[in-house]
Amino acid sequence: MSGQSLFPRLEPLLPRVRKPVRYLGGEGNSQVKPWDDALVRWCLMYPDAYEVGLPNQGVQILYEILNEQPDVLAERTYSVWSDLEELLREHGIPQFTVDAHRAVGDFDLLGVSFATELGYTNLLTALDLAGIPLYATDRDERHPIVIAGGHAAFNPEPITAFVDAVVLGDGEQAVLEITDVVRAFKTAARPGGRTELLMRLARRGLVYVPSFYDVDYRPDGRIRAVTPNRPGVPARPAKHTVSNLDAWPYPKAPLVPLAETVHERMSVEIFRGCTRGCRFCQAGMITRPVRERSIDTIGEMVAQGLAASGFTEVGLLSLSSADHTEIGEIAKGLADRYEGTHTSLSLPSTRVDAFNVTLANEFSRNGRRSGLTFAPEGGSERLRRVINKMVSEEDLIRTVSTAYAQGWRQVKLYFMCGLPTETDEDVLAIAGLAREVIRAGRRASGHRDIRCTVSIGGFVPKAHTPFQWAAQASHEVTDARLRLLRDAIRGDREVGRAIGFRYHDGRPGMIEGLLARGDRRVGAVIERVWRDGGRFDGWSEHFSFERWEKACVEVLEPLGVSLDWFTTRERDEREVLPWDHLDSGLDRDWLWSDWQEALRGAELDDCRWTPCYDCGVCPTMGTQTQIGPTGRILLPLVSTGPSRPGGSSGPSGSGSPGRSADAAAS
Amino acid sequence: MPRRPEGPPPPPVVARVRVRFAKRGRLRFLSHRDVARTFERALRRADVPMAYSAGFSPHPRISWLGAAPTGAASEAEYVELALADHRQPRALGEVLDAALPAGLDVVACAPATATPLAELVDASHWWIRLPGVAPTALAAAVEALLARDLVEVERVTKDGHRRFDARQAVVLMVCRAENDTCAILDTVVRHTTPAVRPDDMLTALCVVAGLRPSVPPEPLRLGQGRLLADGTVADPLMPDRDDAERLVGRIDA
Structure with missing residues (x-):
C-alpha cells in the first residue's frame, strides 16, 4: 500500500549507523499530513547530508507553501550517508522521507534542489534507492515525475537523462502552478499518461522538458543546434520570477531541527537578485532583477520566525545584504527590538565598505566582536576591474582600519584564484594586501593582537555569466599559484604570523567546472562515477578526482572531447553553448560584450543607481527592479503580557501581524 | 583596548x-x-x-x-x-x-532543594530489552557475570581504547522474560567513573558468557537517584528520605 511508514523497518537499523538523528524527522514546524487526503503529493529533496540540506531555504519555502494547500502534501528527503545506504540495500528498504518515512517512489513528484553541481551523484543514489529508474525514458505511470531546480539547474544538460523536467528560477509560484496541472491531470484520470503530463507542463512554459529537445553535434564535438522535437513547446523555456516578495513571506515558521546542522540560525531573505554585476557570479546574473522585501515584512518575518522557532540567531540573507536601501534602519530597528533578549543578528555577504562596519557594530552592540568578513575576490586592482568587483585598496584599508579601531579582532578576506587574465603577480598581490591590512590594523587598534585570514578557492566559470566563454585555469596552475602565495605570506617576517591562510585543492573545481558547463554527454560520466562508488562529491573525504578523471577518459575521449575540452578551453562567440536554449533573461549579446569589457578591464556600474545597461532581463521577463526606500521604521515590539508569544504558526498570507509591531511611522 | x-x-x-x-x-x-x-x-x-x-x-x-x-x-x-x-x-x-x-x-x-542535584543521584535503574535473546541464555550470562568480582570491558572513546571494570558498578542484575525470544536485563548500576553504560553491561555479558544479541538491544533508563537499601533508587525530586535508608554496602541479586 502506498504512503505507509517505513519507520518500523528502519528503526532497527538506526543503532547501527552514524548520527541516526539525521533520519528521524520530527523537526519543529514540520508537518505530517494524511496520505489519503492529498490529491497531489510532492517529495522535496536536497541532495546532500541532512545537516547540510535541512537549513536550505529553497526547500523550506516550497515545503511550507505546498503544505498550506489543503489537498497537497509535501515531505522532505535528504541523501542518506553511505553506512545507511548499505543497510537500506541489504534490507530492501527504499529511499524514504524524514517526515512520515514514506517511500519516495510513492509520491507524484520528486523535486530536487541543486545549489551545487556536486550533488549530481547523490541524485542517482536517491533515485536508485527509491526504485525509480535512473533514466527518465525508462519511467512509467508508477514513478514520480523527477524535477530539478536550484541555481545549478540553469545548466541542467549533464543531468537531463536522469530528470523529467527542470524548473528555472524562483519556485514559489511555479510549484503551485505545476501542482495545478498535476491536480487536473490526476482528476481527469491521467489522460495520455506521463508524456501528456510533461507536455502540459512544457506547453504552459512551467518547465523545461529535456526529452522534448534534440541536440546535434558537429564533427569537432561542438554543438550544432538544440531544437524542439515536437510542436507546442517553447523554443527557449524561460526562468520564473516572483515579482513581489512581500506577498511570499516564507518560511513563516522555519524548521527547527533536532540534529545539529551547518547553520544554527534562522534566515530571512531581505532581497533577491543582485545587479552589482560581478562577472564571475552566477547567482547575481540569474536572479535579476533586484527585488527588496520591505522593512515591515522583514520585521514581521523576524518576529514571527523567532517566536515559532526559539532560534537565537537571525541571518539577514541576500547576495549582498548591505545593499538593501533601508539596511541602516533595519539594522537599528532590529538591534533595538532585540536588545537584551540574547538574540543575535548577522549579515552574511557584505561588501568592502566602512558603512558595513557600522552595521556590524549595530548587530554586535553588546556582544563579542570577533570576526568580520569581506570579499575583495581579486588581489590586484587590475584583476578586480576584470571581474567588476569595484573595491580599491584604499577602500579596503579604510574599512579594515575602522573595524580594528572599533574592537574587531579579526578580518577574514575571501579571494578567488584562476580568474580570467590572471597572472602570478595578481595572486601574489594578495600577500601585499594582507600585509597592508595588518599594518593598518596595528595602527588603528594600537596593539599587535589582531589577525587577518586569507581564504581562497579556485574560480569555476558558470553558465549565464560573462565568463561562460572563459577558459578555466587548470588545477596545476591554480595549485602552483596558491603555493606561491602561501610561501609569500609565510615568508613575511613582519606580519606573516598574523595572517592565516586557507586554501582549497584545485581539483574538485575542475569537476565542478565540467558539470557546470557540460552538455548531455557528461551525463554518462556522472553515471560511470556513481557506479564506481562516487557519492557526496562536495565532501573532501568522499571526493575522488581520479575516479572522475578515469570516467572522463573512458566516456568522453571516444567522443572526441575530454575533461580539458569542457573546462580549460575558451569558447568563441559563435559556439552554441549547451544552455543557450534556456532563457535566463540575459541578452547573449550583452553577456558577450561584458566579457569583452572584462578583457579590457572596463568596469560597469550598478543599474540601481545608474542608467540601465541593457542586460536584457527586465524587458524579456516583464520585470523591474523593486527597491525602497519606504521611509518606514521598525517600532519596538509591544509586549502581549504574560501569555506566550505565539508558539503556533503566525497569520497566514500577508495579513497583518497579531501585534501592532510594524505600523508605518512616516 | x-x-x-x-x-x-x-x-x-x-x-x-x-x-x-x-x-x-x-x-x-x-x-x-x-x-x-x-x-x-x-x-x-x-x-x-x-x-x-x-x-x-x-x-x-x-x-x-x-x-x-x-x-x-x-x-x-x-x-x-x-x-x-x-x-x-x-x-x-x-x-x-x-x-x-x-x-x-x-x-x-x-x-x-539545598542539596545539589548531583549529590542526590548515584545510581541508575536500567531496563534493557533484548529482542532475539532467549531468557534462559540471558539468565546464564547474568549468573556468570555476578559470579565474578571483576569483568574488564573495552570501550572506544575519542582518545582511543579504554579498559575498565564493569562488574563493581553492578548493584543488582535480574533476567526477566517478555517471551521465549525476548529477554529483559533489569539492572541497577552505581554511577562510577567512567560510567558503566548499557552497552558496557552487554559487553560484559559477552565477555563472561559470549552473549551477542543479533538485534540491537533497547535500553531504557527507568530511574536514577540515590541508591536505597532495598536496591531501588529514590527520585531526586521527591522529598529527601532518611539518610539511614541509604545503602552502604552492595547487594547481589
Missing part, C-alpha cells in the same frame, strides 16, 4: 527549578547535545525567564545531569534551570512540555 560588555551585569538568579523529563520513542536517538539544543530552543519558545551567564556570549544557566547515551530511552533525565524571575514549577513544567517535541516529555518539575 579589548572591549568589555557594556551595561549592567545580567540579572541574578532568583530561583532554581529541577525538571525530570523522559526521552521516548524515536527521540531516544538524540545525543545529549541534541537534547540540550532542543531544550534551549523550547525554553525560548515557552518564554521561560532564564538567568544568563555574564560575558560576551551569555548562555542560559542550565545544569545537566549525566545524560542517557544516544540510542537509549529514558524515563528519568534531570536538569536544573536557573531563573531570573519566579515561576510556579508546575506551570513552568506545563508550558515547557508543550514547547518540547513529543518524545521529550516533562514528567515533573519541582523547586530545587
